[in-house]
Amino acid sequence: MKLPWDARDKRKQELDEEIQSHLQMSARDREARGEPADQAAASARRELGNPALVRDVTHDQWRWGWLEALWQDVRFAARMLRKSPGFTAVAVLTLALGIGANTAIFSAVNGILLQRLPYPHSEELAEITANKLFADMGVAISANLSPSNWQEVRSQAPDIARFATWQHQQFTLTGETAPEIIQGAAVSNDFFSLLGVPPLIGRTVTTAETQPAQERVVVLSYALWRELFGDEPNLQGRKITLNELTYTVIGVMPPEFTYGMAGQRDRKALWVPSVEKAKDEKDSEEGVNIVVRLQKGVSLGAFNAQLKTIAPRVSVHWGDFLRGAVLVARDLKPQFGDIQTGLMILMGAVTFVLLIACVNVSALLLGRSFGRQREIAVREALGAGRLRIVRQFLTESILLALAGGCAGILFAIWGISALRVIAPSDTMGIDRVQLDARVLWFTLAVSLLTGIVFGLAPALHASAKRCGAGFNESLTGSLSRYQSHARRLRGALVVFEIALAVILVIGATLVARSFEKLATVDLGFRTDHLLTMSMTFSPSVCDASKTDNLDRCLLAANEVLRRVHGMPGVETATSVSGLPLKGGSAALTLTLEGQKEQKGIEAGNLVAERSVSPEYFQVMGLRLLGGRNFNDTDTKSAPPVAIVNQAFARRFFSGNAIGRRFNQGNSKNKDGSPAWIEVVGVVSDSHDSFSESSTVFAEFYLAFAQSYFPGSANVIIRTQSDPLAMADAVRQQIWSVDKNAPIADVKTMDAILSESVAAPRFRTLLLGAFGTLGLLLAMVGVFGVISYAVTQRTREIGVRMALGAQPRDVLRLVLGEGMLLAAIGIATGAAGALALTKLLESLLYEIKPRDPATFIAVAIAVAAVAALACYIPARRAMRVDPIVALRYE
């Protein structure tokens, strides 16, 4: 490889030779004319001059002019910055805060949102679901297609090159340590080859293995393999027990392969071949997840257009509930929802902080450029063009920004570790939040851009043609025009940064107030002294997949509750289908006796549904307001009964619910009559977590004894002392009933409550921090600008005082100027916030994005802080001694 400096060295040697030959020719000529040999050589050299110098200057002709000039600029800029360490330190620190905050938040965006999919040609991959939007509730339901629906779609969609299907499946892993639930997927034989990811070790699923009656095989995720077998790459004869059956481990997927996992943070998952069902089992079709690889060159948009034309021609297997759903194909990127909105808002906030930092440094530079008028004038007189001077100034500001960027990385390292600690623990990808190459490139780009942004205005200003101002007069009168231009520019900067700070603080305040409301919401139940966990019975105790086993599940669950109840330190214990605040299920359709129209989700009502044991209301501290609780007579053979909450009673029965009947999903009894459920009791309202809205959902409770028990349930235990201290003893009780029952999510209800607000708390903390930082920086900026203005106007103030102005008048003068700028800034910022806070809407709870109280309070607060920032320099102005001021200059 030929390097540029090789060429340079060669040229240097040639040049030496060229000069030598010149000397020799010259000497020979002289000898020919009769000079003695030794004298001829000497005079030839004398004529040439200094050979080294000739060589250097000649060589200079080949140099990269611009690069050399840049280097000169950089050296000069570094010298200038070294000469004023105070200014440099303040500017670098300010920029470091701004760039550091941006780097830290971008590292989160990069780690969480911007991860590349690990599949080759991932742009060709898509998942197909049937989606239906219930507009009046803003709830979108996404459902899987049935295999026969999928066959119809497949035959009509030529854009699909290949496809694979898979279904979520949960496994109980036993025989290792404690029984554990592992999320898995049953996949078709094409699954791995479609995604194009080879296994790390071993092999993946073969076509033969998807046929019935084959040996059971399993592919493990990297994390699960590591946990089970350490680093051992030899899979020969490895077997694990899943759902009490023995599976042979055939392969391990690489760590980045997460497809088909149910989003677990620990990335422990497994894949088994989806065994084709025998013909007679086909009647009960379950939805399957579908992943397709599109034909080369087909865009997702074009494919979606094709699906749109297919959807009406597909027969309805989805049931009435999804009638009118559309087929949607989307890429495989994970969906982030609120996390994405939150991170984007934070990214916006740190951008504002950085802009404020830029404005501050801009104002500082502007002040400096005044002191450098003479230097600029000299440079211009020596023939430097405007571009050259702008370049010189920009080099200086970019150098500053790069220094700020380097220091900012230190802030970012600290910020990222803080981020990882305070981020909600269930944030997917939080472990990937780090300073990687992409983040560092981002920092470099931001630093360069920052340097240009804050440097450009002062550079243009400093190099602006001063009408007729020669450098002789540059320190006297004719400069006032220039100065007034600078003053206007500084005024604009102050207005701009106050506006930014106002927007930032309004946003942070809205989020903080929203969080306050969220954290203090009355849940309607007691969260203290509650221990929760989920248990899943093993198939030998109760196989939930077989209908006749449900009673055995219930018996086992009741036995667990009975034993736990008998433990010392336990007040009561209950089982429930879905924990409060962790989401439960919603009734999709609901009809009331004597009324035609539906009341469920179809009609725009989310109605929560829970199956509970009779102790639930006592454990949770819900009050029975009328009627009776469930009791032992509510069995499968007795008429079905329900207990509803007040919201349910109010909404559907205008308060008088007891004795009324409703039907869930038009279900029928065996004799064909509607399966009515009678309301026997009303309990007080409690909050659930279907959305962060303030309304309490209508909710009904069914007795476990009369409803479906899916083989797993949550247990809630009210304890007398520290709930977590009881956890181990409770586990032993559950294992005494079913030694293979996996127990998961052992938590206190207080912890669940805290987790449910973890994301808003995280956003509040960060936005609060950035709001404070922004406001602080802005005020430092205002202080700096006003102080500088006072220094500039010392003579004017002196004259005014000499002419009889009182210190009070001076105070008013300075404060007035500052506060006028602050007022314009606050008004601009409030207007900007009006336009921007809409973006926060989805994150706000019980507070409008244009909440007037917040706007007014922030405006007053910012005005007060700005007044303080102006007051300190104004005080100094008051103390100006006219004599000293006039003697100055």
Added chain:
Amino acid sequence: MTKRYQNRIELLQGTLDLLVLQTLRWGAQHGYGIALAIRANSGDVLQVDTGSLYPALHRLERQKLIAAEWKISENKQRVRVYRLSAAGKKKLASERSRWAQISEAITGILNPAAQENEA
């Protein structure tokens, strides 16, 4: 020291370039030969400073107005020989007419009487 040389190059720039290009019109020539030719053709008036000639040659080479190659001279010595390129020929033509204009203008300024007489 460097500064002084550079300044002189700048002062001579254009003029020296023109002289070099003009000299090379009669054929390829090495640096020493160019210096001799300029001196001889100007009737020993213009002494070309070697410290300016070589930078000028290399500058012209970099601008691709002249091309250089190594040759063996009549004294069996390796010398770097410069030759006018096509671009250089064009440049020479335009520079010549520009020079003519400038010298006419300067003559006019130095000789106002002549102009007035003509008018």
